Amino acid sequence: MRLFWIAYRDWLAARGFELHILRKYPFLYEEIWSPPPSTCPAPLPYAERCAEDASGSRPPSPYLKCAPAQDKLGRDVTIKLVNTYNHEYHIYQDLLRCPELFAQDFQGVLPPVAILDTPHRFSFVVMPTWGDYNPLNTLGTVGQVVTFMHCTLQDIDEHNIMNNIYSLWEYGPAFAPTLAQHRRTSRVLYCLFDFNLSVQFPLDKPLHECRLIADPSTMSGTPYGPLDVSLGVYDYDPFAYDVACLGNMFRAQFANITGSIPEFAPLFDKMTTHDIRDRFTASEALAHFDQAVSRLPYHTLEEEAVLDTDWEWDWEDTDRYWSLIPPELAATWEDYRTPPSSLKQRFLWYIFRYRVGRTLLRYVRHKLHI
Numbered sequence: 001m002r003l004f005w006i007a008y009r010d011w012l013a014a015r016g017f018e019l020h021i022l023r024k025y026p027f028l029y030e031e032i033w034s035p036p037p038s039t040c041p042a043p044l045p046y047a048e049r050c051a052e053d054a055s056g057s058r059p060p061s062p063y064l065k066c067a068p069a070q071d072k073l074g075r076d077v078t079i080k081l082v083n084t085y086n087h088e089y090h091i092y093q094d095l096l097r098c099p100e101l102f103a104q105d106f107q108g109v110l111p112p113v114a115i116l117d118t119p120h121r122f123s124f125v126v127m128p129t130w131g132d133y134n135p136l137n138t139l140g141t142v143g144q145v146v147t148f149m150h151c152t153l154q155d156i157d158e159h160n161i162m163n164n165i166y167s168l169w170e171y172g173p174a175f176a177p178t179l180a181q182h183r184r185t186s187r188v189l190y191c192l193f194d195f196n197l198s199v200q201f202p203l204d205k206p207l208h209e210c211r212l213i214a215d216p217s218t219m220s221g222t223p224y225g226p227l228d229v230s231l232g233v234y235d236y237d238p239f240a241y242d243v244a245c246l247g248n249m250f251r252a253q254f255a256n257i258t259g260s261i262p263e264f265a266p267l268f269d270k271m272t273t274h275d276i277r278d279r280f281t282a283s284e285a286l287a288h289f290d291q292a293v294s295r296l297p298y299h300t301l302e303e304e305a306v307l308d309t310d311w312e313w314d315w316e317d318t319d320r321y322w323s324l325i326p327p328e329l330a331a332t333w334e335d336y337r338t339p340p341s342s343l344k345q346r347f348l349w350y351i352f353r354y355r356v357g358r359t360l361l362r363y364v365r366h367k368l369h370i
Contacts, residue, residue, distance in 0.1 A: 001064055001065070002022070002030075002031070004081075005019060005067050006022075008124075012069065012079065012116070012124065015114075015116055016071055016072045016114075017069045017070070017071055017077060017079060017114075017116075017126060018069055018070050018071075019033075019067055019068070019069045019079070020033040020034055020035055020036070020067070020068045020069060020070075021033075021034045022034070033067065033068050035068060035076075036070060036074075038074065039070070039074060039075065039076050040070075040073050040074035040075050042073070042075045044102075045101065045102065045110055045111055045113070045128045046075050046076070046128045046129075065080060065081045066078050066079065066080045066081070067079050068129065069126075071113075071126075075128070076128070076129035077113060077126050077127060077128060077129055078126075078127045078128075078129045079124050079125070079126050079127075080124070080125045080126075080127060081122055081123075081124060082122065082123055082124075082125050083121065083122060084117065084118075084120075084121055084122055084123045085121060087199060087200060089115075089123060089125075090200070091200050092112050092115060092125050093115065094200070095111040095112060096111060096112050096114075096115060098111060110127060110128060112125045112126055112127055113126050113127065113128060114126040136148075136253055136307060137307060139305055139307065140304065140305060141301065141302055141303065141304060141305050142257060142260050142261070142300055142301050142302070142303045142304075142305050143301030143302065144305065145254055145257055145305045145307075146261075146293050146296070146301065149250060149254070149289060150286075150289065150290075150293070152246060153246070153282070153285055153286040153289055154286060199212060199238070207239055208237075210237070210238065210239065211235040211236065211237060211238075212235060212236060212238045213234070213235050214228075214229040214233045214234060214235055214236045215229075222245055224244075224245045224246075224248035224249045224252065225241075225244075225245055225248070226241060226244035226245065226248060226272060226274070227274060228240065228241050228244065228276060229241070230352070231345075231348045231349070231352055231361065231365075232352070232358065232361040232362035232364075232365045232366070233365060233370075234365050234366050234368075234369045234370055235369070237276060239281070239282065240276050240279050240281075242282070243271050243279060243280060243281065243282055243285060244271060244272050244279065246271065247267075247268055247270075247271025247272040247280075247285070248272050250264075250267075250268055250271070251268040251272065251318075251321060252308060253307050253308055254305075254307065254308070255268075255308050255320050255321040255324075256305075256306045256307070256308055256321075256324070257305060258321040258322075258324045258325055259324040259325075260300050260303055261292055261293065261296065261300070262324075262325035262326065262329050263288070263291070263292030264292065264321070265318075265321050265322050265324075265325050265330070265333065265336075266288070266333045266336030266337070267280075267285065267288050267289060267292065268318070268321060269318060269336055269337050269338045270284075270285070270288070270336055271285050272338065273338040273339075274338065274341065274345070275338075275339065316338075316341075318337065318338060322337070348361070
């Protein structure tokens with residue numbers, strides 16, 4: 001891919017986008033993209049470059065399908081190589097034609113700033129650059145965790161499930177870490193873009209009718225995935241799946257926060273319950289969350305957040321956070337707790353333990369579409 005990008009450098013420059021220079025760095029065996037020393041401030045959807053990105057102390061990953069560049073005004077962009085004949089390309093076209101994404105009230109979805117077609121079966125999609133991600137262990141207070149949860153819950157809303165963004169300034173600068181360590185902006189600290197796995201449903205299609213074929217072999221390998229696509233099911237609800245993924249991440253990383261905010265225990269269970277019909281929708285989860293944090297005192301938000309780093313815990317072990325809340329509250333919220341697996345589920349899991357059982361179960365369920 002290094003030679004590919006070199007070959008298209010002049011072609012891209014003629015269209016207003018200068019690729020970064022490839023430079024050899026100490027202790028590296030290959031050339032790495034080297035950013036220019038300065039960048040031009042720009043309104044949304046652009047973001048100000050991270051200080052260590054500009055210094056070259058954290059050079060971008062080499063080559064592959066994306067390359068860093070700047071436009072004629074010196075704004076940072078990332079150019080992505082995409083197949084012109086797939087869903088991703090058409091999604092980018094729709095986003096480019098969506099004026100709401102370019103307004104000042106940022107919608108949480110990064111639109112492309114240009115699509116450069118070629119005579120071949122590929123095109124270049126130009127995206128505003130948003131730097132690297134901020135690891136969860138940079139969240140040092142309960143207020144910062146609350147902000148992160150609020151923004152990610154907003155971003156899986158039924159009308160906006162593409163990206164996760166958050167700004168530690170939402171609950172005030174008192175809860176933000178040193179900005180010099182992250183990004184010199186008072187808006188958004190990170191944003192993801194990658195639509196090559198996305199599906200675009202018709203806008204007039206009711207959400208409960210939106211289903212995807214269940215194929216675990218081609219689905220994203222998130223460690224927070226629920227069991228919705230297990231046991232050989234034919235299709236699944238992608239919106240409920242996303243809610244459960246986010247809920248699993250919350251309870252895996254933020255289980256200890258229930259000691260400060262007891263309402264998080266029922267939130268975690270209702271977002272991740274195996275009974276999909278009883279699972280919170282995105283809007284219900286956000287409403288429950290907003291109610292839980294609306295009356296939090298200032299000193300609670302200032303408390304240190306002790307995040308959970310144990311990835312090996314049993315997903316059915318909800319006692320790890322329910323045990324942190326007062327017993328009288330746990331009894332009051334008993335209806336919110338995830339019920340034990342049904343006899344049918346336990347029977348299917350028994351069959352699924354064996355190779356022949358797995359093969360037979362998948363065959364029958366896919367043939368019958370169940």
